[in-house]
Amino acid sequence: ARASYGKANPESQKIHTESLLTLPGGTTRNVVHFKPFPVILESGRGSYLTDVDDHTYLDLCGEYSAGMFGHSHPVITKAMHSAIDSGFALGGVNRFEGRLAKLFCDRFASIEKIRFSNSGTEANLTAIALVKAYTKRNTILVFKGGYHGGLATFSKDDKVTANSMNAPHNFIVAPYNDIQALEEIVAQHKDDLACIFLELMQGSSGCLPADIDFIKALRAKATEVGAVLMFDEVMTSRMSTGGLQKLIGVTPDMTTLGKYFAGGGQNFGAFGGKTEIMSIIEPGHPGGAYHSGTYNNNVTTMAAGVAVLEQVWTEQAASDLYNMGEWLQHELQRVSKEAGSTLKVTGVGSLMTLHFSSKEVRSAADVQASETTVRELFFFDMLKKGFYLAQRGMVSLMTVTTKEELETFVEAVRLFLVERKEF
Numbered sequence: 001a002r003a004s005y006g007k008a009n010p011e012s013q014k015i016h017t018e019s020l021l022t023l024p025g026g027t028t029r030n031v032v033h034f035k036p037f038p039v040i041l042e043s044g045r046g047s048y049l050t051d052v053d054d055h056t057y058l059d060l061c062g063e064y065s066a067g068m069f070g071h072s073h074p075v076i077t078k079a080m081h082s083a084i085d086s087g088f089a090l091g092g093v094n095r096f097e098g099r100l101a102k103l104f105c106d107r108f109a110s111i112e113k114i115r116f117s118n119s120g121t122e123a124n125l126t127a128i129a130l131v132k133a134y135t136k137r138n139t140i141l142v143f144k145g146g147y148h149g150g151l152a153t154f155s156k157d158d159k160v161t162a163n164s165m166n167a168p169h170n171f172i173v174a175p176y177n178d179i180q181a182l183e184e185i186v187a188q189h190k191d192d193l194a195c196i197f198l199e200l201m202q203g204s205s206g207c208l209p210a211d212i213d214f215i216k217a218l219r220a221k222a223t224e225v226g227a228v229l230m231f232d233e234v235m236t237s238r239m240s241t242g243g244l245q246k247l248i249g250v251t252p253d254m255t256t257l258g259k260y261f262a263g264g265g266q267n268f269g270a271f272g273g274k275t276e277i278m279s280i281i282e283p284g285h286p287g288g289a290y291h292s293g294t295y296n297n298n299v300t301t302m303a304a305g306v307a308v309l310e311q312v313w314t315e316q317a318a319s320d321l322y323n324m325g326e327w328l329q330h331e332l333q334r335v336s337k338e339a340g341s342t343l344k345v346t347g348v349g350s351l352m353t354l355h356f357s358s359k360e361v362r363s364a365a366d367v368q369a370s371e372t373t374v375r376e377l378f379f380f381d382m383l384k385k386g387f388y389l390a391q392r393g394m395v396s397l398m399t400v401t402t403k404e405e406l407e408t409f410v411e412a413v414r415l416f417l418v419e420r421k422e423f
């Protein structure tokens, strides 16, 4: 598969050899790199991507969920252009940021006050620092397989830092979806427990939803020991206009956000929650925590965000996208079953991961134990057929993608499965 891939992508290979290797590993984002070299993307339009060798792909990666409205959405593009035409970062307060903050506070039950930052990673690390200052405690409880950004990943074992450079916080890593282990760990650390921090569905680890009972247990435990319950909804907030927390019906004390809210073309991060917690970053707050950043309120991000929330990301858009995702998951499961394949689909709504595993997939360890060679073959087969997925098999739907387009993907998956009966 790799040999024919090299032949089909000469320009990507040339660029890779000529200049990309000045970046460690040939990339500035480890997640988008793959061997022998990644296709180099030239442009995106709506639901399609084109690479430098002139191949066109249906974009199922959706910029790892950030590109939820497709490429160069006209409403968002217009808002960004008009903001840029009135000056770049203005060095003060602009007319968009308050409006954007209010839109979030109106939509998320858990967010009374909000602050913006430049990425999900930054939002998470800042929110953790804030919560430590608020509780005057240091320990942060996270879960095996959790991903909270390029500096906080908890993948391979229970030790802090498995495969990432770790942020300087006191993380304790608990097993995921395990209420008994939770009770033991919380009992052990309760006096210094500042925060319980959870992805409602572990995205990067393979779209692994948290059990409702587990989430409820976290809510109860946090309240019992005086820790802050914080949900990382950087990816999952797309499940409704009020996040996955709204569908699940559990309200955290703090929520972090990122990705698509600035339209997919601009960097974005945000953290928000109870006024009592958030107010300690107010200027002049005694014992407060300082929060600032040159680009926190950059006008293109803020203007794009206002356009997204006021015009694009409506209740209807959110429920349509969720339903399309559920339909796609169902269709993929159907073709897998009909082909007698090991393909398993995990996820919620418009975010899903395709695994090749004979066992049910519920945890990061199950994903690691799945058939990664088949996954790689599948990835290259899909690329060849014109479907661009995240290499790890994640599909992140965009609002502009049609059911007819997704039907062509389902058919390509079906053919892959029936042609290779052994999977």
Ligand code: PMP
Residues within 6 Å of the ligand: 064, 118, 119, 120, 121, 122, 124, 147, 148, 149, 150, 199, 203, 204, 232, 233, 234, 235, 258, 259, 268, 269
């Ligand atoms: N948290 C979660 C759950 C994420 O999925 C991501 C990004 N994949 C982040 C945090 C980090 O966001 P960013 O890449 O914008 O730093």
